[in-house]
Amino acid sequence: MLIDLFVTFFMIGLVSFGGGYAMIPLIQEEVVNRHEWMNNQHFTDLIGVAGISPGPIASNIAILIGYQEAGIVGAIIASLGILLPSLIIVIAVGMFFFRVRQNKLMQSSFYGLRSIITGLIFYAAVMFALNSGLMSSLSWFTWSQILIFIASLCALLFFRKHPVSIIILSGLVGIALYG
Known part of the structure; x- marks a missing residue:
């Protein structure tokens, strides 16, 4: 169970971009559909608690799921899983970006990324509304x-x-x- 928690949240942290709200659809897919650790309603409630708690929402979700599945150790393992990829990537990208920050192609790529990040956040909001019964x-x-x-x-x-x-x-x- 602990290995599953770590690997699941490490992979989520590795492939997710755009902040915590943009990660919600992927977390939902893994936690609700793939691993079946909870149902959609429970996940929606968990997002609500994670959203009003201090700190990044994706980390809060990982901690809550880890705690639910394996107690304090599960919470620590899940939070390490979701945070380590970001730490590694930010250090590597920061070193690279510092060298190429004035490059026109690099600057242009960020304009393209803004739209998809906005779309992922909008998708998370719509899924939250649907799962909470708001649009039923x-x-x-x-x-x-x-x-x-x-x-x-x-x-x-x-x-x-x-x-x-x-x-x-x-x-x-x-x-x-x-x-």
């Missing part, structure tokens, strides 16, 4: 969730509110509406 029907629950989403997005984009205050306020609204 147009019920009162769905409309209230959409309103919370729109209000949170407006608070972040237009009023420049701090994300922590939005998280806390959204949680309080959730308690008031669904508690």
